[in-house]
Amino acid sequence: MLGRTGSSPGTGPARSLRDRVHDVVERARAVTDHPVLTHLARAGLIAYGAMHLLIAYLAVRLAWRLRGADADQTGALQTVADGPGGRVLLWAIGLGMLSLAVWQGGEVLLWWRGLLDRSHRVRTAVVCTKCLAKAVVYGGLGVTALLFAVGAGYQADERLRELTDDTLLVPGGAALVLTVALGVVAVGLYTLVRGFTGGFMRDIDLPAAPDRWEPVIEGIGRVGYVAKGIAFGLVGVLLWRAALSADVSTATGLDGAMTVIAGVRGGPWLLTAVAAGFAAFGVYALARARYPDRDPSS
DSSP states (O other), X not given: OHHHHHOOTTOSHHHHHHXXXXXXXXXXXXXXXXXXXXXXXXHHHHXXXXXXXXXXXXXXXXXXTOOOSOXXXXXXXXXXXXXXXXXXHHHHHHHHHHHHHHHHHTTHHXXXXXXXXXXXXXXXHHHHHHHHXXXXXXXXXXXXXXXXXXTOOOOHHHHHHHHHHHHHTSTTHHHHHHHHHHHHXXXXXXXHHHHXXXXXXXXXXXXXXXXXXXXXXXXXXXXXXXXXXXXXXHHHHHHHHHHHHTOGGGOOHHHHHHHHHHHSTTHHHHHHHHHHHHHHHHXXXXXXXHSBOOOTTO
């Protein structure tokens, strides 16, 4: 009885458990804030930027009918693999991207308490979702780079076609592919909105960046995000067509979207413009590596 009367709201086992969880989270947060991980994450951002510059180069070759690797992430990695010291570079890219994923995902540890507060739960969930989505993208690219490093590379367009074909064969598979297509289109639209509104500047540590460079970074970032938004939106549209027609030949990923752009009237020039946008995004990513800020709410 004494123990029961001595307890008050917010104390006791529930409070003790929350405090222990908080201590664990704070220790994990300290790890993600470690300078070594921050430097590795910057290396990952440099790799991320270089990958987009390579995609831009491959897109230009595709636009003017010059043979080369696919104009997508796996094509960029294959280009690295075929170059001098390719395996070593792929290991560096993979480990850098995985470090970037951990660093970016670690931001969730700062916000987790907001999920327990009803007045801040929605905003906190949005922020955490953004952080985790970025971490998943970086982690996926990191794993892919390591696969290429050990000789287990693949072509993204072929893998997507195979996966789409297998999914369409199962009951409800078409609905699942349509859902994924809508998600890809949504990502494309979100990327476009970020480009038009300049929301991507939240990923730049503005106080650390010289004032004269801010408009330059914002300008190239806008071009890059708009180009990526267009390309991703087209990927989703092609995937949607594949689900409706049961023709998996249209499910070709980023390289397929680039090919479609190249095939329309004035396509070479249009695709060259998109390639310039991807190059601009690559430069923006390099700027972000110099002035990184992982907090999307700031």
